[in-house]
Amino acid sequence: MKTQRTMPSKVSRDRVRSHFQEVYSLSREQVEIMLKSSAQSLTTFLSALEDAVDNGRSLPEIARLGHGLKGVLLNMGEEGWAEVARNLESSAAAGKSMDYGEIVAAIRLGVDAVLEESGL
Amino acid sequence: MGVHHRILLVDDDPAQRTLLNMCLERGDYAVVEAANGEDAFRVLEKEPEIRLVITDLDMPVIDGFDLISKVRESDLRYRYIIVLTSSEDKKSLVKALSLGADDYISKPVRPDELRLRVEGGIRLLRLEIQEELILSMAKLAEYRSDETGYHLERVLFYTRTLGRDLGMKYPHLKITTQLAEEFARVSPLHDIGKVAIPDSILHKPGKLTSEEFEIMKNHASIGGQLLKDIHTKTRSPYLKVAYEAAMYHHERYNGTGYPAGLKGEEIPLVARIVALADMYDAMTSERCYKKAFSPEKAKRIIVEEKGEHLDPKMVDSFLDKEQEWLAIRERFRD
Numbered sequence: 001m002k003t004q005r006t007m008p009s010k011v012s013r014d015r016v017r018s019h020f021q022e023v024y025s026l027s028r029e030q031v032e033i034m035l036k037s038s039a040q041s042l043t044t045f046l047s048a049l050e051d052a053v054d055n056g057r058s059l060p061e062i063a064r065l066g067h068g069l070k071g072v073l074l075n076m077g078e079e080g081w082a083e084v085a086r087n088l089e090s091s092a093a094a095g096k097s098m099d100y101g102e103i104v105a106a107i108r109l110g111v112d113a114v115l116e117e118s119g120l
Numbered sequence: 121m122g123v124h125h126r127i128l129l130v131d132d133d134p135a136q137r138t139l140l141n142m143c144l145e146r147g148d149y150a151v152v153e154a155a156n157g158e159d160a161f162r163v164l165e166k167e168p169e170i171r172l173v174i175t176d177l178d179m180p181v182i183d184g185f186d187l188i189s190k191v192r193e194s195d196l197r198y199r200y201i202i203v204l205t206s207s208e209d210k211k212s213l214v215k216a217l218s219l220g221a222d223d224y225i226s227k228p229v230r231p232d233e234l235r236l237r238v239e240g241g242i243r244l245l246r247l248e249i250q251e252e253l254i255l256s257m258a259k260l261a262e263y264r265s266d267e268t269g270y271h272l273e274r275v276l277f278y279t280r281t282l283g284r285d286l287g288m289k290y291p292h293l294k295i296t297t298q299l300a301e302e303f304a305r306v307s308p309l310h311d312i313g314k315v316a317i318p319d320s321i322l323h324k325p326g327k328l329t330s331e332e333f334e335i336m337k338n339h340a341s342i343g344g345q346l347l348k349d350i351h352t353k354t355r356s357p358y359l360k361v362a363y364e365a366a367m368y369h370h371e372r373y374n375g376t377g378y379p380a381g382l383k384g385e386e387i388p389l390v391a392r393i394v395a396l397a398d399m400y401d402a403m404t405s406e407r408c409y410k411k412a413f414s415p416e417k418a419k420r421i422i423v424e425e426k427g428e429h430l431d432p433k434m435v436d437s438f439l440d441k442e443q444e445w446l447a448i449r450e451r452f453r454d
Contacts, residue, residue, distance in 0.1 A: 026142060030142050
């Protein structure tokens with residue numbers, strides 16, 4: 001089944017920088033550390049999700065990874081993308097059959113500007 | 121120089137740990153990180169001075185729920201646990217709290233909320249440290265007086281037995297199990313004012329002169345005032361009850377006691393309870409000025425003092441539960 005949904009606008013590094021600066025009052029240096037650290041966490045969760053989907057891992061595992069991904073996106077101030085991850089998590093937790101790979105791919109595309117910071 | 125409280129931060133997501141670490145370090149806290157429950161427990165075993173833990177729940181290896189259980193099982197000194205949870209996941213939150221977590225922070229964490237929750241935890245831990253210090257002072261006072269051995273322990277257990285029984289027999293007194301426990305915990309402080317009494321009076325073998333007795337009587341108001349002063353500074357309810365016990369445990373039900381000459385129900389409940397517990401132990405123990413009375417003789421005197429020195433309710437409870445009192449006396453024999 002294809003998933004029809006409107007995805008949020010793509011994440012920009014400056015938007016994430018502003019969020020860390022304004023909400024957490026981080027210094028410029030700390031903002032850069034957080035940007036890199038968030039990018040690494042996003043990479044870890046997205047790769048693990050892709051692996052789980054490709055290899056037919058259990059839905060509870062997908063739900064667990066979706067939960068982690070949602071947390072990273074919320075910390076980055078990306079409510080819209082966190083909502084996408086939340087839907088992925090709750091659908092997997094409820095045992096729903098859907099194209100999880102498509103959602104993961106959409107999230108990866110949405111955050112790709114940040115992923116470049118990961119250095120991975 | 122300020123005190124750097126050490127906080128253990130447990131989360132499998134390094135970005136989350138880094139962010140919280142940055143927020144906490146600004147508050148002058150020293151943060152130790154762990155990536156899962158197993159690593160966290162290892163840190164806590166190695167570093168017993170860490171008293172505050174902030175943990176995620178959903179983690180690999182050992183999750184946050186198991187970590188809470190393990191910490192509570194091994195608690196020698198209380199550790200304050202704050203869990204990180206999603207605002208929509210109430211089920212996990214209830215589970216964490218029922219396992220022994222103290223507080224929670226919803227994700228995404230707001231720095232000001234994090235600061236306030238941590239400060240709340242530290243306030244509570246500080247009160248516990250204060251209680252320990254004060255109980256150590258009570259022990260010091262006991263070493264100085266002739267009431268060595270297990271006097272404080274016996275008074276504590278007599279107070280607990282009396283408090284629990286009164287709570288069941290007289291619901292209007294509103295002594296819950298928790299309050300009975302509170303009364304028991306403060307009871308060792310009742311004679312703390314004796315630290316200010318000269319050795320020559322405290323250790324005099326034989327009857328005190330009326331002048332010496334007047335000095336001896338000061339121990340109630342000295343101890344009471346000391347605890348009242350600390351209560352004023354800390355607002356700890358524990359110290360308010362402790363103050364009442366120390367200040368008024370020599371009041372008499374008929375109004376002829378000291379230091380205030382309070383009568384009947386005017387005397388705080390905890391003081392009426394500790395009065396009987398202390399009196400029974402004083403009578404049945406040997407002191408530098410007297411031999412120990414037999415339990416039968418002590419019981420006779422207690423019955424004679426019903427409505428005079430002692431609240432009749434206390435005496436009735438004692439008579440009903442005398443076997444338990446004797447068992448406590450036997451268990452903590454000097």
